[in-house]
Amino acid sequence: MCRxxxxxxxxxxxxxxxxxxxxxxxxxxxxxxxxxVGYKDIPADLYLLGFSLNVDTVTTKDYKERYTMFIVEPxxxxxxxxxxxxxxxxxxxxxxxxxxxxxxHSKIADLxxxxxxxxxxxxxxxxxxxxKRLGCKYIWIDSLCIIQDSIEDWAYEAGMMSxxxxxxxxxxxxTGNFSSDDGCFQERNASDVEGLVVNPRWTGLQSTIxxxxxxxxxxxxxxxxxLNKRAWVVQERLLAPCVLHFGRTQLAWECHELDACESYxxxxxxxxxxxxxxxxxxDPDVDGKELQSMGDSRSSPKxxxxxxxxxxxxxxxxxxxxxxxxxxxxxxxxxxxxxASLQDEYLAxxxxxxxxxxxxxxxxxxxxxxxLPSTRAGKYRAPSWSWAALDGHIMPGRPNIERILIAVQExxxxxxxxxxxxxxxxxxxxxxxxxxxxxxxxxPESSALQSDRLSVxxxxxxxxxxxxxxxxVQDEDSHQPVFCLLISTKNLYDGTLVLGLAxxxxxxxINTYRRVGLFEGTxxxxxxxxxxxxxxxxxxxxxxxxxxxxTIVLI
Numbered sequence: 001m002c003r004x005x006x007x008x009x010x011x012x013x014x015x016x017x018x019x020x021x022x023x024x025x026x027x028x029x030x031x032x033x034x035x036x037v038g039y040k041d042i043p044a045d046l047y048l049l050g051f052s053l054n055v056d057t058v059t060t061k062d063y064k065e066r067y068t069m070f071i072v073e074p075x076x077x078x079x080x081x082x083x084x085x086x087x088x089x090x091x092x093x094x095x096x097x098x099x100x101x102x103x104x105h106s107k108i109a110d111l112x113x114x115x116x117x118x119x120x121x122x123x124x125x126x127x128x129x130x131x132k133r134l135g136c137k138y139i140w141i142d143s144l145c146i147i148q149d150s151i152e153d154w155a156y157e158a159g160m161m162s163x164x165x166x167x168x169x170x171x172x173x174x175t176g177n178f179s180s181d182d183g184c185f186q187e188r189n190a191s192d193v194e195g196l197v198v199n200p201r202w203t204g205l206q207s208t209i210x211x212x213x214x215x216x217x218x219x220x221x222x223x224x225x226x227l228n229k230r231a232w233v234v235q236e237r238l239l240a241p242c243v244l245h246f247g248r249t250q251l252a253w254e255c256h257e258l259d260a261c262e263s264y265x266x267x268x269x270x271x272x273x274x275x276x277x278x279x280x281x282x283d284p285d286v287d288g289k290e291l292q293s294m295g296d297s298r299s300s301p302k303x304x305x306x307x308x309x310x311x312x313x314x315x316x317x318x319x320x321x322x323x324x325x326x327x328x329x330x331x332x333x334x335x336x337x338x339x340a341s342l343q344d345e346y347l348a349x350x351x352x353x354x355x356x357x358x359x360x361x362x363x364x365x366x367x368x369x370x371x372l373p374s375t376r377a378g379k380y381r382a383p384s385w386s387w388a389a390l391d392g393h394i395m396p397g398r399p400n401i402e403r404i405l406i407a408v409q410e411x412x413x414x415x416x417x418x419x420x421x422x423x424x425x426x427x428x429x430x431x432x433x434x435x436x437x438x439x440x441x442x443x444p445e446s447s448a449l450q451s452d453r454l455s456v457x458x459x460x461x462x463x464x465x466x467x468x469x470x471x472x473v474q475d476e477d478s479h480q481p482v483f484c485l486l487i488s489t490k491n492l493y494d495g496t497l498v499l500g501l502a503x504x505x506x507x508x509x510i511n512t513y514r515r516v517g518l519f520e521g522t523x524x525x526x527x528x529x530x531x532x533x534x535x536x537x538x539x540x541x542x543x544x545x546x547x548x549x550x551t552i553v554l555i
Contacts, residue, residue, distance in 0.1 A: 087169035088138035091127045092236045092243075094227055095143065095322075096179020100124075102148040120144075123174045126184035130172050130244070139172070140164055155417045155424075161333030165239035173237070175225045176248035184246040193250045193262045213263055218272055221247040221261060222254070231319030232326070234312065235334045238280070256280055305341050306354050306399035313349065313361075313387065317394040318369035325424060327381050327388045332422035339422075346421055348386035348413050348428050355411055355430070356404045356487060360397030360499050361387045362470050362518045366452035369393040376473050383413070383428035384514040385501070385554045390472055397499075403489045405500075406434035409551070430554040435486045436503075437461065441469060441479075456482060456502070456519065465495070465523035469502040472517050480504060484519040485552070495524035503554070511552045 100121050101107075117125055124141060131139045147153040157164075165171060174184055196212040214220065222245055227233055237243050242255035252261040259268050259280070316331050328349060335346050345352035350359070363374045374392030382388035387396070413428035415421050442455040453468040469482065486500040502517035 087136050088140060089127075089131050089134065089136050090140045090165055090168045090171045090236070090240060091124070091142075091174070092171055092227060092233055093123050093127075093141075093174040093180050094177055094230065096181060098179060098181055100143060100180055102143045103146065104149045105147060106149070121180035122183035123177060123180045126246075127172050127174075130184060134170065136169060140168065155420065158329045159332060159336075159420050159423060161235065162239060162336040165236055165333065166241070166337070168240055171236060171240035171243045173227060173233075173243050173245045175222060175227045175245040175252070177246075178226045186246070186248055188249050195263060213272075215271070217261070217263060218252070218259070218268060221245070221249065222252050229320050231316055231321045232330045234316045234319055235331050238312070239333055239337065254280055302342060302353075303400055305338060306351065309338055309351070310396035310399070313394055313396045317387065317392065320370070321391075324377055324391070325379065325381055327377070327391075328425065329423050332420075335422045345411075347411055348382045348425060349388045350386060352411060354397075354399040355408055356406055357397045357399050357401040359385055359430075359501060359515075360401075360487060360518060362395045362397075363390065363392035363452075363472055364395050365393075366471065366474050367393060373474050374472065380426075382425055383430075383555055384472075384516075385430060386428070392472070401488045401490070401499075405486050405488060406432050408432045428555070431551065432554070433549050433551045435548075436550045436552060437484045437486065439482050439484055441482055454517075456484065458484070463521075463523065465521055467521045468519070469516075470518040470520065471502070472515065482516070483513065485513075486519075492522070495522060497522055501554075503552075506555065511550065513552050513554055515554065 098121070101119050117128065124144075127139060127141070131137075146157045172184070174180075174182065176182070176186065177184075198210040198212060199207060200210070201207050222228060225245075225247060228237075237254065242253070245252035245254065245261075247261075250262040253259070259273070260266065261268070264272065312331070312334060321327060321330060331349075335349075339346055342351060342353065347355065366374055368374055368391055374390055376390055387394045408430060410431040411429075413421060414426045416424040416426045437458050438460070439456045439458045442457060451474070453470050456467050456469045458467075469484075481504075483503045483505060484500050485503055486498055488499045490497045490499070498519075498521040500519040500521075501515050502519050503513040504516050506512045506514055
């Protein structure tokens with residue numbers, strides 16, 4: 001099916017689209033008992049943009065002047081006799097800074113009276129043309145299909161993103177755009193798509209025709225394009241069965257079977273393929289082949305899905321969010337989809353089944369993907385032990401750590417909207433038991449030259465090794481006492497790696513702590529010289545001398 005959709009667009013930019021027989025537009029809200037609309041099924045109570053055909057209104061040269069928009073409810077007026085059937089598309093776009101027409105409570109009555117399509121930004125207008133060319137009647141656009149001034153409707157629809165994008169026939173992506181006014185169709189030189197043809201001739205050798213194409217074509221066209229820098233788009237691309245990218249210079253195609261563009265309509269050659277050009281490989285239904293080839297993932301399909309989630313987090317946290325409170329909401333659709341596969345409890349971006357190792361995430365180089373230092377959210381959106389509490393590019397903890405040194409007794413998050421644990425949160429905590437070592441951070445001049453780490457020392461432990469704290473946020477209370485919660489160990493070729501969390505005490509009376517960084521210790525000594533040691537046979541943690549287990553609460 002995906003390849004057929006791509007093939008139907010082979011002449012899109014070369015044909016005359018000014019005489020498209022599209023004239024009347026309307027917004028449709030499905031009732032819970034209305035017929036299914038969509039490639040598979042569309043959730044109830046969802047707004048869709050649709051269009052009907054009026055052949056009497058296509059005499060004007062400017063076909064867009066013939067569009068009239070309506071917002072209606074099902075089973076009313078002329079729709080009362082019409083059964084809503086057929087597939088629908090979705091649109092991924094950047095809003096930009098310009099004011100655009102949005103679905104709001106105060107405007108519903110006026111929109112029911114009708115408005116011209118030219119009231120919409122150019123990208124939306126072009127998306128309707130694309131929808132018609134693909135033989136569809138409906139398209140979902142967030143700004144016109146979610147009531148923008150309703151917190152309740154926004155929260156509900158955000159929780160339905162998995163169904164909205166998964167059930168669509170295809171997602172139209174205004175990939176090369178900075179705003180909704182840029183449009184999908186761009187002026188371009190068609191010869192740039194074909195590339196430079198070189199036909200060298202050598203004496204005594206057979207002639208060969210070469211085609212010169214930009215080496216980083218897919219990266220410039222798709223991966224690093226303006227739209228794909230948005231964090232929201234990560235889940236939109238992954239959830240949609242296929243994506244039609246409208247780039248600055250040409251069309252591109254992305255689905256489970258094929259990554260292609262007009263320069264390579266049959267698929268990208270090996271020289272153009274890399275991890276970024278296989279974004280759909282992160283889809284749990286189709287799989288991420290490089291992850292499936294891992295030994296531990298082959299033996300455990302569920303473990304593979306946890307690895308997959310980590311890859312998604314890394315890609316997601318490389319994106320930008322306009323609204324900081326969307327941090328968990330913008331990937332709730334993906335979380336919902338993977339939860340169906342994992343059958344695990346979702347906890348603020350982590351999974352209960354791998355919670356101990358999941359806590360061991362780290363901010364890459366202490367920065368956001370744009371190069372700015374990582375920051376902590378000004379308004380609460382997640383507990384400190386969740387990566388969602390920060391704005392930073394995240395390297396998640398590996399889910400296959402064998403030697404876990406803590407015992408999680410209770411873990412819970414409280415959703416801001418009851419019944420939506422994958423959306424915004426009001427609180428969260430973990431109660432666990434483990435070894436908590438008091439320490440102090442060395443002055444900055446005593447630390448290594450790397451700006452992403454600080455040296456830590458334990459005055460009660462005479463150990464030999466490199467001991468670092470990777471702060472979640474730089475220059476944050478570095479002068480205060482720190483406690484290191486030891487979580488896991490791993491054998492190295494010439495020693496042992498110990499990983500844990502750097503914590504600050506919030507309330508000693510109730511043993512409450514918050515995370516401030518990742519602890520990493522590398523020791524080339526024998527086991528008994530470490531802060532902890534364990535029995536290899538039983539893999540049971542034993543604390544040396546006066547080190548004791550302590551029950552604490554992380555918030």
